[in-house]
Amino acid sequence: MGWMLLSVIFTAIIIFSFSWTVLALIRQRKLSEMKSDFVNNMTHELRTPVSAISLASEMLLKPMVLSNREKVEKYASLIFDQNNRMRSLVEHVLQVSAFDRHEYRLNLAEVDVHEMIDDLVASFRLIVEDRGGSITLKTEADRSLLVGDRLYLTNILSSVIDNAEKYSPAKPQIVISTRSSEHGIYIIVSDNGVGMTASQRKLIFQKFYRVPTGNKHNIKGYGLGLYNAQVLAKAHGGSLTVTSELGRGSTFSLYLPYGESRNSDYIS
Numbered sequence: 001m002g003w004m005l006l007s008v009i010f011t012a013i014i015i016f017s018f019s020w021t022v023l024a025l026i027r028q029r030k031l032s033e034m035k036s037d038f039v040n041n042m043t044h045e046l047r048t049p050v051s052a053i054s055l056a057s058e059m060l061l062k063p064m065v066l067s068n069r070e071k072v073e074k075y076a077s078l079i080f081d082q083n084n085r086m087r088s089l090v091e092h093v094l095q096v097s098a099f100d101r102h103e104y105r106l107n108l109a110e111v112d113v114h115e116m117i118d119d120l121v122a123s124f125r126l127i128v129e130d131r132g133g134s135i136t137l138k139t140e141a142d143r144s145l146l147v148g149d150r151l152y153l154t155n156i157l158s159s160v161i162d163n164a165e166k167y168s169p170a171k172p173q174i175v176i177s178t179r180s181s182e183h184g185i186y187i188i189v190s191d192n193g194v195g196m197t198a199s200q201r202k203l204i205f206q207k208f209y210r211v212p213t214g215n216k217h218n219i220k221g222y223g224l225g226l227y228n229a230q231v232l233a234k235a236h237g238g239s240l241t242v243t244s245e246l247g248r249g250s251t252f253s254l255y256l257p258y259g260e261s262r263n264s265d266y267i268s
Helices: 002-060 069-100 113-130 150-166 198-203 225-235
Strands: 109-112 134-139 145-148 173-180 184-190 239-244 250-257
Touching: 002 069, 109 113, 109 150, 113 134, 113 150, 113 173, 113 184, 145 150, 145 250, 150 173, 150 184, 150 225, 150 250, 198 239, 225 239, 225 250
Parallel strands: 134 173
Antiparallel strands: 109 145, 173 184, 184 250, 239 250
């Protein structure tokens, strides 16, 4: 009887170890696939500015172009714009590396959340309305002032709104609302986009992860924006969560404390 019990225990240990190994391999494979997708997508994104700079440089070497000031300015401007685009891509990656090593600090100051939202919406509204959609504001928080890093808070909200616009259909309907709680403010961004499955929701804040949409390049991005946003929300003592249903859109909820709670590791 004792040997039988030991045999059962031993078998259970073997099954558990095997299952754990399989799950670890699956997770490793998924991470490898996400990294591969990131590299492929980054390569795809870099190809356009590199090609544009190459073509513009070639045109500037032609005597007939050099003798035309208007054309010189046109191609020089193109090179400048595409160079800035590549710099932005590189800074995106470097920022993630800095976040992983905690090599950044919050420059804290008083921030008016409603004013920040108004500024952001002004830039996104043109993009959304050009697609036949709309952005609706419902700033109902009684208290909109908090202590935080305005640049990083803007980055958080920009990533969330950008995600709502990119993953929405032909006519995006985005609603941004705020509400007060006892110790902080909630900023809620809802959309009528493609939504997510339960398994996709679990991965959405992972580095390099992007919700599958068929063609990997039809929606721009690197799988870094929401990862960065959640890291920065936590650094502010807050949180970034999501609720979503496939085919019925997503709702991101950003909570930020007014100033009572901060992660001291990130404060300058």
